[in-house]
């Protein structure tokens with residue numbers, strides 16, 4: 001490996017399953033060192049924020065002595081999670097994560113109370129799913145009022161970690177746009193909804209602008225980062241990956257991780273009243289229309305494990321259909337659903353069922369693809385495939401077959417952490433973070449041409465969803 005040319009920066013991805021840290025040469029984008037430490041997630045989809053902090057320290061430690069040379073750092077994190085802190089900054093209870101659907105009744109009530117889906121879409125850019133922080137806060141107040149009453153600060157996962165680095169309560173517009181209490185129309189906290197859910201704005205972090213610093217690293221025992229290093233705003237993980245790809249409008253991204261997401265950058269503020277597309281802000285000054293599923297790589301891995309199969313052991317054909325809604329589902333909005341298997345015959349093999357699970361997981365994302373792209377986007381633009389699943393052949397081939405589009409798999413693998421590193425480098429060098437990532441050529445990688453779209457499978461999935469509607473909505 002060539003010796004680094006420029007100052008070093010650190011990018012962090014604190015996502016659902018683990019924390020990943022990269023030490024990156026700000027001049028070239030070369031990854032100089034990396035570390036990763038796992039998180040524990042309970043069956044109820046809760047995680048201890050203190051554990052994220054320990055995982056961050058462990059991942060940084062794994063990077064070795066070079067991490068002590070970092071001049072700037074930034075944290076990207078899983079979106080939406082509700083972190084509630086007491087007066088000492090300690091978690092009141094474990095964080096409620098984006099894939100917990102227990103707040104579905106509170107979500108329905110909030111949509112209704114504010115005037116319906118159109119009002120939400122116009123004011124917040126999104127009709128909230130159960131992932132949105134506002135629904136979780138409403139759940140907490142109703143189900144655990146003593147925990148809500150003990151709360152002195154409310155944070156998102158990336159805010160919590162950034163605050164532990166700097167000592168200051170800050171967030172950014174990208175992650176704030178997934179709370180349901182930050183209006184994309186006014187780009188401010190919305191006092192009416194905060195009042196409705198009984199949350200004082202004083203408990204919320206300050207929303208920093210693009211390119212602002214969150215602060216500097218303060219002296220913290222056991223933290224392997226140099227005191228005084230600059231700390232960038234950080235952002236939600238999808239916004240960080242968009243930065244990490246140097247994404248321009250019209251380029252679709254499909255991310256295959258714990259969540260499946262499909263998104264594109266847009267210069268127009270999104271407002272989809274059907275609720276399929278969340279109208280997030282990006283980490284700069286544009287927008288990030290995005291659709292997200294709750295069941296992606298973990299659902300496929302669970303089905304593979306049930307049959308004792310390797311995740312690549314798929315078999316084409318078989319006529320079987322799987323709706324892999326193991327955790328309930330957000331896209332389509334079916335929070336009470338469970339997984340569904342139909343079309344079983346004597347000749348169905350475990351490999352057919354595994355392939356059908358991939359198909360079911362990819363289908364909902366591709367259904368949303370056209371909606372996240374602007375109307376004038378070129379339908380032949382390749383999909384950028386990222387996330388842990390992008391390493392798998394079965395995932396890639398399923399996306400090609402069901403999309404009929406060319407696919408590019410960026411060589412750079414940790415795009416959330418790289419995006420955070422680009423944000424840190426942008427702050428340090430006074431450059432636009434997306435321009436930094438483009439200079440680093442992060443979106444380049446092997447390209448796979450379009451194949452004919454498998455209309456038969458798509459039609460079968462669509463018919464199954466419609467036919468099973470009553471079953472999928474049962475509580």
Ligand SMILES: Nc1ncnc2c1ncn2[C@@H]1O[C@H](COP(=O)(O)OP(=O)(O)O)[C@@H](O)[C@H]1O
Pocket residue numbers: 015016017018256257258259297298301311387388389390391392393395
């Ligand atoms: N070689 C691989 N082939 C296919 N899938 C993989 C491979 N390696 C990891 N994965 C999948 O990637 C997922 C983790 O993806 P990642 O994007 O890191 O998740 P998250 O950011 O949500 O924590 C795992 O659930 C696993 O199924």
Ligand SMILES: O=C(CO)[C@@H](O)[C@H](O)COP(=O)(O)O
Pocket residue numbers: 015016017077078079080098131178236237238257258259260261278292
């Ligand atoms: O809820 C969303 C997006 O709205 C998820 O994409 C989370 O941000 C979690 O991301 P991963 O841990 O799967 O990367």
